Amino acid sequence: PPATATRDGVTHPVHKAAGVDGVAIRLGAQGVSRRYGAVLANRDITLGVAPGEIHAIVGENGAGKSTLMRLLQGLEQPDTGTIIHQDxxxxxxxxxxxxGLGIGMVHQEFMLAPDLSLLENxxxxxxxxxxxxxxxxxxDWAAARGQGAQMAARAGIEIDWDRRGGAAPVHVRQYVEIFRLxxxxxxxxxxxxxxxxxxxxxVDELFVLLRQLRAEGTSIVFISHKLHEVMALADRVTVMRRGAIIASTPVAQTDIDTLTGHIIGDGGVVPHAARTEFGADGDGAPLLSVTGLCAISVDRSHPLFDIDLAVHRGEIVGVAGVSGNGQDELAQCLTGLRAPASGTIGLAGTDLTGKDNAAFRRAGVGFVSPDRGHExxxxxxxxxxxxxxxxxRAPQYRAGPLIDLRAFGAAARERLARLNVRYGRLADPASSLSGGNQQRVVFAREIASDPRLMVIAQPTRGVDLGGIAAIHGIIRDYARDGGAVLVVSEEIDELIALCHRIVVMAEGRIVGTIDAAEATAExxxxLMLQTDSGRDVAA
Structure with a gap:
């Protein structure tokens, strides 16, 4: 049996992969740098992924991980240095x-054609x-189906190969992406x-497959912000910061606190604020009251059924669920972006059922979209x-029929400063900001109007450790000041740390509610994998 070591309460294999296939490095870089104008995105990167190794790459947004992956895929060429393959x-x-050389990538945004079947994809x-x-x-569709069935059986999952790619459960799409590579x-x-x-x-099921692949000699580059998963899965972890490699070490010889210090820099740690205490105002009546809400999605694949929900002032309520189980549709209904088929939506006694987004905003509802890049x-x-x-159009920013640019700019700078957004000039495009700062801009705009309710979807998706801490602080401060918050997130640990209550959705229904103080990820x-009748919906 392989040697093992224990870190953070988890036993890890001390994996010795070099020598498989007769090479020490299957894929890597030697002295690689890549510049975009004045920005040095990769700086003298030297990296080696061994055959049969799971090699994790971690770092904040903007650390250079994506640039390095583009170089390792052939999407771009290094300015200096060279890519290494098979030594x-x-x-x-x-x-x-x-x-053609056996190097493939599964992107965070899945690349399946949504209108083709899973088998066609x-x-x-x-x-x-x-x-x-x-x-x-x-x-030869029979041969294709046989190959797919063999891979699915190996991974221990069931796949309906005739189902459209866009309608398949998200974990099934993940497997199909891996299988086709x-x-x-x-x-x-x-x-x-x-x-x-x-x-x-x-996640556990996916890790079983990845460990099988490792045992067969496949090299896996694992990019993640989730350090506990890195510690549980990887053999080696490499930390990038500001375009350079700060540390690279066997997982068995490090721990989460050390990795966090490398990622943040200067030995820093991510601040953790305690969950805001919740106390209802006045008579304790909920600010948001939803009863019997039903809705049909555009493609009828993610309908909502009989949603009953209440959120009080000062309360943070989380919505958990596997992607595609109605959470996005719920957020859209609660912000006037989707009309419900039946049921009622009330805010502080005002009936908003069937109203448009403008009416919801006038009533005091702010919205942070799950897709900051497009919405x-x-x-x-x-x-x-x-x-x-x-x-x-606000009077304080007008000079007759025109915008008062001086007042407009001053207000913009005040909003950005309030949420500590790091930027160059107001005239710079929003695309120039890191993911975390882009998200802060969205929060700064939505909170500026002092809404009574914030509907926040995927608040920290693609955001690094420092950005996550800052965004959580913004949400807690808003609730502490009496705002009501509904947070939709696929990060269970985030909901447990941030919320007072967590409602769980599956197949468009609320199947359970848990006090976050007593909740566990397991x-x-x-609940996420069950319907309200208890039927497993994982496949």
């Missing part, structure tokens, strides 16, 4: 060249020919935040315009 320097011409671009092949050969013979698989939308039990921000517009959007995860 030899190589120039990766493009991603197709990388695929599984073989897309490399369809098995019937008969002898040739340019006019038909696709393995089918094409990938020996190095890069996984970008692969557990971001999975329930805890589904929460106009990324090509300036930082100033983004943080002041919807305020341009208990919430079990």
């Amino acid at each position: 030899e320097p190589i120039r990766l011409r493009d991603p197709q060249h990388a695929l 599984f073989v897309l671009g490399d369809e098995p020919p019937r008969g002898g092949g040739g340019p006019l050969a038909l696709i 393995l089918r094409r013979g990938m020996r190095t698989v890069i996984l970008d935040e692969p557990t971001a939308v999975l329930a805890p039990q589904q 929460g921000l106009a990324r090509s517009a300036t930082i100033g315009d983004n943080v002041m959007a919807a305020s341009q 208990a919430i995860g079990r």
